[in-house]
Amino acid sequence: MPEDLEKQYQAKGLLRAEMARRNSSYEDLAEKLKGIGVEENPKNFSNKVGRGSFTAGFFLQCLEAIGCKSVRIVDGSDD
Template structure:
């Protein structure tokens, strides 16, 4: 059975992988989020990603801000 920690790790891994794939730093992510109307600070973003505890809304905002059009999930 998959527990909450596993789901948090999967979400964190997915978002961090997309940032790395695009060469986007946390500072750049904060700037890109601001461009789409999301007010975050770099320390807040860094903490959210380090903990792996963030809302689906935040994840979608980040993915949109960095230009992700498709994601591939391999959760099996």
Template sequence: MAAKGKDWKAKVKGTLKAELKRQGLSYADLAERLSAIGVKDNELNIKNKINRGTFTAIFLFQCLEAIGCRTIHLENL
């Protein structure tokens, strides 16, 4: 059951999309960077995962590592 007033999918995908935008990266760039750290996936699959907002915590951390994000401020969510 979802917590009252929280759209967790929107928050997690919004956080990742914002970080991509902040870094000036596209989904193709993310696919390339993920590949560089050993995570094989294509641009379309990555885009779909992020837009659904239902990806795993592992995928989130892989993306954050790949784009060089070292800090997330939860108070901004």
């Protein structure tokens, strides 16, 4: 699998995991994004995350909106 595709899957997984930890749905997060000035339709947001096709900036906006201050990135190798 190409490395960029692997990174898209990793980013998608990280965002979904953080949403799950906070029991946040796509609708919840779309509403929270509005609170920080980012207009995102819940359906489009769901599709974007499902594809993993979002920018690093959008990823950080999502983390900010759900109150996530840090994420642990594990690449599968020994720590």
